[in-house]
Amino acid sequence: MRGADNKDKPALYQRVVLKNASPYHYMKVCLVLEDESTRLSAVELKQFIITGLKSLYGEVGAALTFDLLKYDEDTLTAFLRVSSRGLVKLWSSLTLLGSYQNQACAFRVLQVSPFLLALTGNSRELQLD
Amino acid sequence: MSVFMDLNLSYTTDKSRLQSLIETAAHLGFSTVALNYVFEPMAKKKQEIPSPTPINDLIDPLPVVQGRSRPIRVLNRLTVVMSDSSHFAACMTYDVDIICISVTEKLPFFFKRAPVSGVRSALTTIVNTDDRSPSLSSICQSGRHSGSSVSFKAGVSLCDQQVKLLHTSRMYYCVCVCVCVCVRVCVRVRACVCAFVHTCVCVQAVDRGLVFEVSYSAAIRDSTMRRYTIANAVSLVDTCKGKNMILSSAAEKPLELRGPYDITNLGLLFGLSDGDAKEAVSSTCRSVVLHAETRKTASGIIYTMRSCSESSCQQEAPPAADCEAPAAKRARGHLTE
DSSP: OHHHHHHTOOOOOOOOOOSSOOSEEEEEEEEEESSTTOOOOHHHHHHHHHHHHHHHHHHHHHTOOEEEEEEETTTTEEEEEEEGGGHHHHHHHHHTOOEETTEEEEEEEEEEESSGGGGGOOGGGOOOO | OOOOEEEEEEOOSOHHHHHHHHHHHHHHTOSEEEEEEEEOOOSSSOOOOOOOOOHHHHOSSOOBOTTSSSBOEEEEEEEEEEOSHHHHHHHHTSOOSEEEEEOOSSSOSBOOOOOHHHHHHHHHHHHHTTOSOHHHHHHHHHHTOOSSSOSSSSSSOOOSEEEEEEOSHHHHHHHHHHOSOOOEEEEEOOSSSOOBOOHHHHHHHHHTTOEEEEEOHHHHHOHHHHHHHHHHHHHHHHHHTTOSEEEEOOBSSGGGOOOHHHHHHHHHHTTOOHHHHHHHHTHHHHHHHHHHHHHTSBTTTBOOOOSSHHHHTTOOOOHHHHHHHHHHHHHHHHHHO
16 A cells, blocks of 8 residues: 555645736737728838837837737738836827828737737637537 | 627718618628717797618618627617707607707706705796697607606507607706606717716616716717717716716717627727626616517506507517416416306
């Protein structure tokens, strides 16, 4: 019995909880415009987001550093990176952005995660065929 | 976890726009939406209350909510704009579910304490005289019936929720203190003054089951309204401590809608905590809808509905309530036998 216990020792599990582990938050956003044929370059998109930050939070808000990691011009989908402290500011300014060059627009935030790897998969777009 | 709801979508007669609005809401993840019909009673003119068009006429089939296998549920909601005390007295006996207050340019939204007894006596005098529009009096008579024949049409209440819109601050106070049938108070910013909400009124409103609603689409349309919306919302959160609040869009176009997590983030901006902000989009909305449903029933147990199958698909009453009454009757019959 004792010999069996020594051989079949149960594996030790340790639970590690990380709070605010990642310094950055990553967002996958898509810009939906009234006129669907409009195209923006990466620079124009970043400038547009900075304008949104400035209109909501002023100069201090516009100074919030965020990065445009990847941008698909055809679908107007972008990956943004922002420091975790500035996530609420950036997200709320994206939400309240309503017009781009006199046409109505909306930023659809598709995914938000503190880890970039999590943005690779999206269960909403999963298709089981 | 409770589902996400957006309880304020503006109704338009443009069918295609309404369809795209509901489809966008379903795509964004809202399980329930409410179409808002606005009614502003004029003292001199006789007006018909807008009756809600059946959902099957508007959009058929209903789009499936993203992430769930069920179609979106569309409710109806009436907003009554009240700017006169005579309207208020008439509407006080009206069977309403939701009260919506709106600030106008005429009177600032800053009110003082009014003696409760004085208000009550004023109300009774107005009710005794015939100082109310005929359409409202017809509402009152129909509204006094409880249970089956409620609100506009006999047989089935087509409006699931009814809203009162109050212009003056005095009426807001009256409503919160005196009226016992309110469910929701909505703050919609129209004027350039900040709303000062009194804490005692909020407490009394919450006791009656009132819920405060903040609409965010004005903040998207116009930069000036953005400031007022945020200012009013922040003061409201301060006063009612973040509880019993819901956030909704008053969207007219599909591009004015935002996803539920975006609205939760806006709630953080208004000063709500994480939990309160999420509740404002989900469980508080659900409690409003349940409250509105149970108000049509007798003590929330028995309800009546039209027997044909078309109207029953929109009436999502709890199935337990339906089974309770017949089961109890069956048990009793068995015992007596």
